[in-house]
Amino acid sequence: MNSKLISLFSVILAVFFAGCADQPEENSAEPVLHAVTAEWTADGVVSDGEYAQKMILSGGIFEVHWKNDAEMLYMAIKGETDGWVAIGFEPEVWMKDADMIVGWVDDGEVSALDAYSTGNYGPHPPDTDLGGTDNLLEIGGSEKDGFTVIEFKRKMDTGDKFDKAFESGQTVSMIWGVSEFDDPEERHIEAGKGELAFQ
Numbered sequence: 023m024n025s026k027l028i029s030l031f032s033v034i035l036a037v038f039f040a041g042c043a044d045q046p047e048e049n050s051a052e053p054v055l056h057a058v059t060a061e062w063t064a065d066g067v068v069s070d071g072e073y074a075q076k077m078i079l080s081g082g083i084f085e086v087h088w089k090n091d092a093e094m095l096y097m098a099i100k101g102e103t104d105g106w107v108a109i110g111f112e113p114e115v116w117m118k119d120a121d122m123i124v125g126w127v128d129d130g131e132v133s134a135l136d137a138y139s140t141g142n143y144g145p146h147p148p149d150t151d152l153g154g155t156d157n158l159l160e161i162g163g164s165e166k167d168g169f170t171v172i173e174f175k176r177k178m179d180t181g182d183k184f185d186k187a188f189e190s191g192q193t194v195s196m197i198w199g200v201s202e203f204d205d206p207e208e209r210h211i212e213a214g215k216g217e218l219a220f221q
């Protein structure tokens with residue numbers, strides 16, 4: 023009887039863990055910390071030691087790499103797509119009031135918008151259309167092997183009301199999206215949310 027119970031229990035455990043293996047990866051992941059050993063360059067390549075932290079979300083459909091000091095934020099967003107990739111900071115609800123960066127590479131030409139979502143599901147016009155300013159100080163990107171990478175640099179506190187102001191030590195909510203189109207008016211095929219912490 024006891025051995026039957028043990029076998030039954032083992033089967034239940036095996037089924038449980040097999041089930042877990044099939045689950046999609048958690049959308050929100052703990053950031054991984056690295057020593058920064060390489061210079062930041064907006065070349066569309068996430069190099070070893072270039073960023074201090076990274077999160078890989080939805081099994082690698084989206085990645086974010088970042089480092090910051092009190093004044094400046096450096097970030098790379100990488101999506102499994104030839105279309106746009108985007109990150110949004112501190113939405114109020116759904117996408118609304120998120121401070122967004124939407125970037126894409128079209129025939130080798132890199133574009134990135136400093137944008138702001140005015141509604142629950144967009145639109146997310148550039149800050150400049152809303153009376154704000156473009157605060158992306160440097161951008162770069164690449165499109166290779168089915169992945170698009172956008173790198174950018176901005177001030178932690180840009181002074182623009184369409185950018186969220188960040189502080190060292192702060193944790194912020196973030197959303198992300200990946201589209202199959204280069205047109206930022208087209209919606210995403212994948213999206214998710216998480217949290218990231220600044221050093």
Ligand code: HEM
Nearest residue numbers: 108109110116122143144197198199206207208209213214
């Ligand atoms: C014009 C472009 C966009 C359109 C038309 C759009 C539309 C939508 C719609 C209709 C939803 C509702 C849920 C769904 O059906 O998936 C949604 C959800 C969402 N969108 Fe967008 N979106 C756009 C751009 C973006 C961008 C640039 C981001 C990231 C920076 C983003 C992040 C999200 C997230 C994270 C959700 C899910 C929110 C939640 O579950 O709380 N979207 N979007």
